[in-house]
Amino acid sequence: MSEKDNLHNADGNDIKKKEAITPEKSATNDQNASSDAITSTEKTDTPDAVEGNGNPLEQTTPETPKEEAVTETSSTESDAAESETSSPEEAPAKKKDAQEEIEASNAEDAEDDSNVERHSLEEKDYHAMSMDQLADEFESLLKNKKVQTIKSPVEEIRTEFNSKFSEVLEEKKDDFLSEGGHEIDFFYSSPVKKRFNAIYNDYRNKLNAYYKTLETNLKSNLETRLRIIEDIKGLLNVEENINTTYKHFKDLQEEWRTAGPIPRDKYNNAWNTYHHHVEIFYDFLHLNRDLRDMDFKHNLEQKLKIIERAEELAKDDNSNRAFRELQVLHKMWKEDLGPVGKEHREAIWERFSNATKTIHDKRQAYYADVDKAHEANLEKKEAIIAKIEEVAKDNVSSHQAWQNKIKVIEGLRTEFFNAGKVPIKVNEATWAKFKGAVRTFNKKKNTFYKNLKKEQYTNLQKKLELIKIAEDNKDSGDFETVTPLMKKIQSDWKHIGHVPRKDSDKIWKRFKAACNHYFDKINAERNAANQEQVDAFEKKMQLLDEIKELKLSGNAEQDLETIKQKTEAWNALGQVPQNKRFIEGKFNKTVDGLFNKLELDKSEVEMIKFENKLEHLSQPDDTRLLDNEHHFIRKKIDEVKGELNQLENNLQFFSNIDESNPLVKDVLKNIENHKENLAMWEEKFKKLKELY
Incomplete structure (x- = not known):
């Protein structure tokens, strides 16, 4: 110049x-x-x-x-x-x-006056985000930023989203094929994928509209600038006062400054x-x-x-x-x-x-420092991939063991995504190696559960056969012959093993209904022929009214003895008719209220109440109530064990945190409560088994 x-x-x-x-x-x-x-x-x-x-x-x-x-x-x-x-x-x-x-x-x-805004966008680690988080971030950019400024983060978000969805798609496809499906029939979509596609389509439409307008404006601005140049050239041939010409020149320069991008x-x-x-x-x-x-x-x-x-x-x-x-x-x-x-x-x-x-x-x-950090991230990810490959090599043969391995793999996957970016030249290779290791694990997992499903299907057929026997004999009047048969198929049912979850409740309800129908019929006939049970019901009604009015002395030992005496008196009255057994529930509820007023150890009171309950469940020639209780307690034990395992797994994440940390204290206290609860249920189960 x-x-x-x-x-x-x-x-x-x-x-x-x-x-x-x-x-x-x-x-x-x-x-x-x-x-x-x-x-x-x-x-x-x-x-x-x-x-x-x-x-x-x-x-x-x-x-x-x-x-x-x-x-x-x-x-x-x-x-x-x-x-x-x-x-x-x-x-x-x-x-x-x-x-x-x-x-x-x-x-x-x-060509674009949004350069400052484009460079001011916050850099984020999209690799560590989930698909839902990526969709949220995409939607936020599209809503709050100019569409022409977000091309770079949008492409990075799209690449990460497609990589993660591709991994999920491959897992779903492996599951589909392992269940006997044909590859040509496979299809999978998800709400987050549909949402992401909708956001991307909106982005493309807005971007196309912007470029269409920009193209028109750039062309117009260029024409304006070229016209200004011609006007400046023409000033040399204008016959007018030089001051006027100079003023015109300055106006053209000001117009040039505001002419817009080209x-x-x-x-x-x-x-x-x-x-x-x-x-x-x-x-x-x-x-x-x-x-x-x-x-x-x-x-x-x-x-x-x-x-x-x-x-x-x-x-x-x-x-x-x-x-x-x-x-x-x-x-x-x-x-x-x-x-x-x-x-x-x-x-x-x-x-x-x-x-x-x-x-x-x-x-x-x-x-250069960023490249070094990426190299360090690459080492972390290589180590994580090696751990996944090691977990995949270990062969286990139980559902619980596989569930534990699945949790480990999920933790490693999260760790992989949080490890940060790696050098661009090895990004695809690292991602492919990671997916390969996870895919190997998934194939072995799917093979195990495929075989498990076959076993469950066999168990389903066996239980359906028992249901047919129960339904064929539920109306039989030959009690002497059919009663042992019904008890036997109930025992066989317990030892067959698991069936597919979708069928479990349905077949259990059918089997239970058939067995209950048969035993209710027996009890109905016995009640009709047993006036003694009717008398027992009347006496229990009177005794129940007395217990409801009972006032405790405040001495725990004395009051406990009083409750035991009332319970023994109740049990001594014998059985009541089948259709009157609701009175047992009322008695148990009333006694439970008395126990709660005693200043005794919670576990001790619970076991006393349970022993009292068992006395009511025990009936000659009818184990249905005990069977139901047996099934209920087993289910509670499994539930408590599952919750305890989850808490202990969660505790592993606090391995480097002091036990005085309030969060760690809370987890430890919860674990201790679950252990006490588990011990109580196991003790109940032991008491129950003694009655069989």
Whole structure:
């Protein structure tokens, strides 16, 4: 850029001339002015010499004697341009790398005014997010950010989402095939996948609409800028007062500043052509040296401020932020300011280049540290993959063991996703190795459960046969023959083993209904023939009323003895009719209320209550109530064991935390409560088995 460029915007105010400058006077004015014009189209790396960059979009100039003189200087540039272009050519390669990177970015900004917002987006570890979290993050970006600024994070989110969904899809497919399905029939979708696709479609529609509008605007803005260039060229042929012409020129420059973004591939040529004809216009004006020196002084002051800011940025620890602001400084240096006095040019450019190099080197060092961190993450992930492969090698043969292994693998998978990014060159290979290890484990797991399902199907057929026997004999009146048979098939049912979960409750209800129907029929006939049970019911009703009115003394031992006496008296009255057995529940509830008032150990009271309950469940020739209790207690034991295992597994996550931690204390207390609960149920089960 020549010394005479940007005089109109050096301080933002109109320049007042002492006298009008006419074309006739300019011919005899400062003879050095023409030598300062820069019209070369050869490329230079110097931001100050931007008007000499690239090939002009339009090199045809008005055929005036003055312009011909300017054109003749294109092969030998003026001293002003030479001193501005010499520094970067002599600079080290790294300086050029930084400057070229900045130039390329600023050219890209010419097409999109959202560059600052794009660079200000927060970097997040999408690799560690679940599919639901990725969908949430995508939706948030689309809702809160400009659609043209989120391309990079959207592509990263999409890549991570597709990788995770692909893994789930492969697992579902393996499960489908292991169950006997055909590959051609396999189909799987999920709500989160449908949601993600909907968000992505919305993103594409918005992005397409934006680019469609942008294309129209870029074309219009380019046409406006080219028209401004033509208008500046035309000022040389306007026959009017030079002050009026100069005012028109300033208006065109202001219009240029606000014309809006243009296509990036047109950016450099547009700027070069514009500055080329601005040079010609200033040369045409032949401004006096005082005004030029004033412009030099202003430009020097502004460039020193830019240098000072660049040197401050060179000390900033955030290299990415410093580099982004450095781009803005270079753009200001190139586009907003003109040259300075010849004696200052090389020195200030060298200072600015040195600050640029420092920021660039720190940025490169930052990325080198990032690469080291990625290498460390790769080592972590390789170790995790090795653990998964080791778990997959271990062969186990029980459902519980496989459930434990599944939990271990899930923990390793979470650890893998949280380990961070790895170098791009090995990312796909690492991901493929991880998926291969998990797939190997899943195949072995699926094989086990496939065989288990076969065994459960065999058990289902056996139980269906027992159901048929029970249903065929439920209405039989041959009690002497059928009763032993019904008891036998009840015993056989317990020893057959598990059936598929979807059939378990359904077949149990059928079997239970058939057996209950038979034994209810026996009990009904026995009750009809046994007046003694009816009498027992009447007596128990009276005794129950007495117990309800019973007042405890407050002495635990004495009150316990009183309750035992009442219980013994109740049991001594014998059985009641089948349809009157509800009274036993009322008695148990009333006695439980009395026990709760005693100041005794909870476990001791619970066992006393249970022993009392067993006495009521024991009936000659009818084990249904005991069987039901047996089934109930076994189920409770399994439930408590499962909860205890879960708590103990959870405790492993606190291995490095002090036991005084409130959260750890709470888990330990919960484990102790479950152990006590398990011991109580096992003791009940032991008491129950003694009755068989």
